[in-house]
C-alpha cells in the first residue's frame with residue numbers, strides 16, 4: 001500500500017525547493033556570539049537577537065548551574081500542578097517590579113516561549129466577554145505569533161478582527177468609534193521586528209483610553225534594550241496606564257529563554273486561569289528562572305547600562321556611515337537596522353556575497369515583508385565593536401559597486 005502522506009510531503013518539499021523557499025539550517029558548534037564559526041567558516045554575525053550579549057555571560061551561566069544544583073533539570077509538571085518553584089515565583093515578582101511604575105497593581109505570569117505567551121494572552125483576553133462581543137485590532141506588521149493568536153481567537157470565540165496601519169491612526173480611530181462590541185483590544189509589537197521602528201504607543205494609548213480598549217504590546221525587541229534600566233518600551237516612553245497588557249520575551253536581550261505577561265493583577269490572574277498553553281504545558285525548568293533572575297540584575301545594573309550605552313553608540317555610528325547609492329537604510333533607532341535592497345534577486349546576491357566574505361546577515365524577502373522591499377535584517381549587539389560595524393559598511397559598499405558598477 002502506498003503511503004500517500006510521504007508522496008505528498010516529497011512533492012510539497014520539491015515545490016518549496018523550486019520556488020526557492022526551502023529553508024536550510026546552519027549548525028553552530030559553539031555559543032552564539034558576534035564572531036562565530038559555522039562549519040569551518042568564521043563569521044562576523046549580524047543576525048542574533050542577543051542584543052546585550054548575555055546569552056553566554058559568565059554570571060548568568062554560573063547562575064544556571066547553581067539553579068540546576070538546587071532544582072535539578074526539569075520542573076516535572078505544569079505550573080498549576082506542582083511545577084511552579086520558588087525560582088519561578090521570584091522571577092515573576094522581579095518582572096512585575098520592572099513594569100510596576102507604569103502599570104498599577106502589576107503582576108506577571110511566565111510562559112515557556114514568546115510564541116506561547118502571545119497565543120495565550122490573546123485567546124484568554126478574548127474570553128473576558130461572550131463570543132461575538134470582542135473586537136481585536138491588530139497592527140499590520142505584527143509578529144507571526146500575534147497573527148496566529150488572533151486567528152485562533154477568531155475560530156474559537158468569534159472575535160472580530162480589524163487590521164490597522166500604524167501610519168494611519170485616523171482610520172483606526174474611525175473604526176473604534178463605530179465599534180459597538182463591549183470589549184476592544186488593540187495589539188501591536190513595540191519594536192517591529194523586520195523594520196526596527198517603534199509603534200506610536202502614546203497615540204495608541206490615547207485611543208485606547210478614549211474608546212475604553214485594552215492595549216496589548218509585544219516588547220520582544222525592547223525588553224532589556226530600551227529605557228535607562230532596560231525595563232523596556234513603557235519606561236522609555238514613560239506611559240502609565242491600567243490598560244497595558246505588556247508581553248516581553250526572555251530569549252532575546254535577556255539571553256536565556258521564555259516569556260512573560262505583565263498587567264493589572266485581575267487581568268494577569270484571568271490569563272493564568274484561561275490560557276491553555278500555560279495550564280496544559282510543563283513549566284519551564286526552574287533553573288532557567290534562577291538564571292533569569294541573574295540576567296535581570298545584570299540588565300538593571302551598571303554593566304547593563306554600559307552595554308546599552310555601547311550599543312547605542314554602535315547604532316549611531318552605523319546609521320552615520322551606512323549611506324549608499326542603491327541601498328536604503330530604514331528609519332530606526334533600535335538595534336534592528338534593516339537595509340532595503342529592492343528586488344529578491346538583488347537581496348539574494350548581496351546576502352550571498354556577504355556570506356562569501358564572512359558576514360552573516362539574513363536576507364528577508366516577501367511574503368515576510370511587502371513586495372519590492374526585500375532587505376537585509378542587520379542586528380547590532382553590545383558584543384560588536386566599531387571595527388565590526390565599519391567592516392560591514394565597507395563590505396556592503398564594495399558589494400554595491402561590484403553589482404552596480406563604480407560611480408563617481
Ligand SMILES: *Cc1c(COP(=O)(O)O)cnc(C)c1O
Pocket residue numbers: 112113114115116118143145189193218220221249250251258259
Ligand atoms: C521572537 C518574537 C516572539 C516569539 O518569542 P519566542 O520567545 O522566541 O518564542 C514574539 N514576538 C515578537 C515580536 C518576536 O520578535
